[in-house]
Amino acid sequence: xxxxxxxxxxxxxxxxxxxxxxxxxxxxxxxxxxxxxxxxxxxxxxxxxxxxxxxxxxxxxxxxxxxxxxxxxxxxxxxxxxxxxxxxxxxxxxxxxxxxxxxxxxxxxxxxxxxxxxxxxxxxxxxxxxxxxxxxxxxxxxxxxxxxxxxxxxxxxxxxxxxxxxxxxxxxxxxxxxxxxxxxxxxxxxxxxxxxxxxxxxxxxxxxxxxxxxxxxxxxxxxxxxxxxxxxxxxxxxxxxxxxxxxxxxxxxxxxxxxxxxxxxxxxxxxxxxxxxxxxxxxxxxxxxxxxxxxxxxx
Amino acid sequence: xxxxxxxxxxxxxxxxxxxxxxxxxxxxxxxxxxxxxxxxxxxxxxxxxxxxxxxxxxxxxxxxxxxxxxxxxxxxxxxxxxxxxxxxxxxxxxxxxxxxxxxxxxxxxxxxxxxxxxxxxxxxxxxxxxxxxxxxxxxxxxxxxxxxxxxxxxxxxxxxxxxxxxxxxxxxxxxxxxxxxxxxxxxxxxxxxxxxxxxxxxxxxxxxxxxxxxxxxxxxxxxxxxxxxxxxxxxxxxxxxxxxxxxxxxxxxxxxxxxxxxxxxxxxxxxxxxxxxxxxxxxxxxxxxxxxxxxxxxx
Numbered sequence: 001x002x003x004x005x006x007x008x009x010x011x012x013x014x015x016x017x018x019x020x021x022x023x024x025x026x027x028x029x030x031x032x033x034x035x036x037x038x039x040x041x042x043x044x045x046x047x048x049x050x051x052x053x054x055x056x057x058x059x060x061x062x063x064x065x066x067x068x069x070x071x072x073x074x075x076x077x078x079x080x081x082x083x084x085x086x087x088x089x090x091x092x093x094x095x096x097x098x099x100x101x102x103x104x105x106x107x108x109x110x111x112x113x114x115x116x117x118x119x120x121x122x123x124x125x126x127x128x129x130x131x132x133x134x135x136x137x138x139x140x141x142x143x144x145x146x147x148x149x150x151x152x153x154x155x156x157x158x159x160x161x162x163x164x165x166x167x168x169x170x171x172x173x174x175x176x177x178x179x180x181x182x183x184x185x186x187x188x189x190x191x192x193x194x195x196x197x198x199x200x201x202x203x204x205x206x207x208x209x210x211x212x213x214x215x216x217x218x219x220x221x222x223x224x225x226x227x228x229x230x231x232x233x234x235x236x237x238x239x240x241x242x243x244x245x246x247x248x249x250x251x252x253x254x255x256x257x258x259x260x261x262x263x264x265x266x267x268x269x270x271x272x273x274x275x276x277x278x279x280x281x282x283x284x285x286x287x288x289x290x291x292x293x294x295x296x297x298x299x
Numbered sequence: 300x301x302x303x304x305x306x307x308x309x310x311x312x313x314x315x316x317x318x319x320x321x322x323x324x325x326x327x328x329x330x331x332x333x334x335x336x337x338x339x340x341x342x343x344x345x346x347x348x349x350x351x352x353x354x355x356x357x358x359x360x361x362x363x364x365x366x367x368x369x370x371x372x373x374x375x376x377x378x379x380x381x382x383x384x385x386x387x388x389x390x391x392x393x394x395x396x397x398x399x400x401x402x403x404x405x406x407x408x409x410x411x412x413x414x415x416x417x418x419x420x421x422x423x424x425x426x427x428x429x430x431x432x433x434x435x436x437x438x439x440x441x442x443x444x445x446x447x448x449x450x451x452x453x454x455x456x457x458x459x460x461x462x463x464x465x466x467x468x469x470x471x472x473x474x475x476x477x478x479x480x481x482x483x484x485x486x487x488x489x490x491x492x493x494x495x496x497x498x499x500x501x502x503x504x505x506x507x508x509x510x511x512x513x514x515x516x517x518x519x520x521x522x523x524x525x526x527x528x529x530x531x532x533x534x535x536x537x538x539x540x541x542x543x544x545x546x547x548x549x550x551x552x553x554x555x556x557x558x559x560x561x562x563x564x565x566x567x568x569x570x571x572x573x574x575x576x577x578x579x580x581x582x583x584x585x586x587x588x589x590x591x592x593x594x595x596x597x598x
Binding site: 036048050052059061170171172233237240241244245251254260261263264265267268269270271272273274275276 | 335347349351358360469470471532536539540543544550553559560562563564566567568569570571572573574575
């Protein structure tokens with residue numbers, strides 16, 4: 001069982017990308033993904049798929065990549081290694097909706113291994129509503145908890161709290177959204193085998209569509225005002241701030257000469273910065289209050 | 300002559316802020332600056348002045364600050380010092396125009412000293428046109444060269460090249476705009492006294508209004524199309540990328556718990572990210588070709 005190869009993992013991720021793209025096209029009902037296949041000079045490549053101007057999604061990307069070659073210097077330093085080859089594969093998703101009532105969603109599932117035998121999985125799913133609606137937030141976290149609980153009751157609290165810490169915009173003293181789960185360096189410690197971890201990561205990947213389908217249900221039909229749209233643009237600005245200032249994946253990708261257009265597909269359409277913008281409605285104020293660490297949404 | 304005090308420097312910078320704000324209000328003809336005075340808990344404070352929705356300026360800031368207290372850990376580490384108090388004062392400007400034909404401009408002049416006697420000046424002015432117009436670029440650089448040449452013919456080439464290197468968006472392989480001048484750590488080396496350096500920095504500060512006035516002349520009257528506006532939003536996105544990913548001042552400010560709204564006043568209104576955006580007109584293509592290091596604009 002523990003002879004899972006990197007090829008099997010990459011192939012499964014490819015299939016996940018296909019399934020998710022098909023489901024999102026159905027959900028959107030209008031726009032279709034366009035694919036860019038690319039090669040990495042040092043080894044491997046990817047399939048970047050983007051969708052825009054849909055009924056639901058204004059701009060989104062569902063990317064698969066499987067890259068390999070000499071391990072970037074920054075990772076070698078962090079791991080105190082002299083030299084090693086690496087292989088990394090994963091699926092990354094960011095969807096920015098047209099309608100301010102619909103949340104932004106992000107998912108990443110990934111696998112990393114090195115020629116010295118080191119390997120780990122990482123990933124997570126998190127939601128960034130422009131307006132936080134508590135019952136929606138609860139439902140979203142319940143999806144993630146259910147997936148985690150199938151593996152161990154210890155996982156959801158740990159990975160939920162990890163997401164709170166990770167998706168934190170320090171200079172704004174607010175979380176990016178209502179969080180979700182985040183995990184990294186899942187390896188064969190704590191009595192877990194590689195196939196245990198792989199099964200968990202697969203389950204996370206398969207949670208994306210049901211969790212997102214529920215998260216958008218009934219919201220894309222809601223009418224929105226100019227005030228709502230302005231607020232969405234401000235919140236998108238905060239999303240940019242997190243991704244460019246704090247997100248380790250973005251930073252690592254840009255630092256190591258990754259494919260810029262694939263990395264920055266996460267950035268939103270039509271963002272806006274206003275000096276010292278203040279919330280003008282009760283819902284905006286409530287939303288800011290909900291962008292805090294440690295809120296137990298599923299209780 | 301070399302008994303210039305930090306109070307004199309800060310007061311002169313305050314006066315520069317006043318002069319520049321008055322001149323910009325005249326130039327704009329419609330919008331007025333609004334001021335936020337703020338205190339820094341650890342010492343000092345500032346006057347953040349912002350202007351918006353003008354005839355010329357869609358969003359801009361002209362900030363003065365003079366802050367003091369224990370030197371932030373990051374600076375102590377860089378200077379290999381155990382402990383010292385610091386004082387820093389300066390004026391920072393970023394102006395985003397309404398009209399895509401009008402360039403974005405940035406200026407910073409600053410002074411820094413520490414209780415151990417170390418002191419230096421830094422600063423610069425640079426221009427980010429959405430559309431690069433060679434005669435305008437030449438004129439802008441000529442202003443900066445004239446100011447530098449009053450002090451030494453060696454300054455402009457050195458500080459121009461420093462700006463090329465500093466205002467570089469590595470992950471896009473393009474410069475932020477057409478550059479200008481950038482300098483840091485100007486102290487009493489190379490036969491220069493403190494009053495020499497101070498005079499130079501004052502001259503740079505006083506170059507801002509004439510250089511900007513020329514840079515916008517005849518451009519705000521130009522009609523623009525939807526294509527021009529879309530392009531402006533894409534270029535503003537790149538401006539955000541530079542400021543949040545690469546700009547050392549922004550990074551330092553956010554890292555050391557600076558006043559976020561004052562630091563991020565540099566971010567534009569209405570920015571946009573499109574996946575793999577390509578230039579659609581000859582002028583857009585020419586502009587991208589001009590966003591390179593080492594172009595000798597004044598030749």
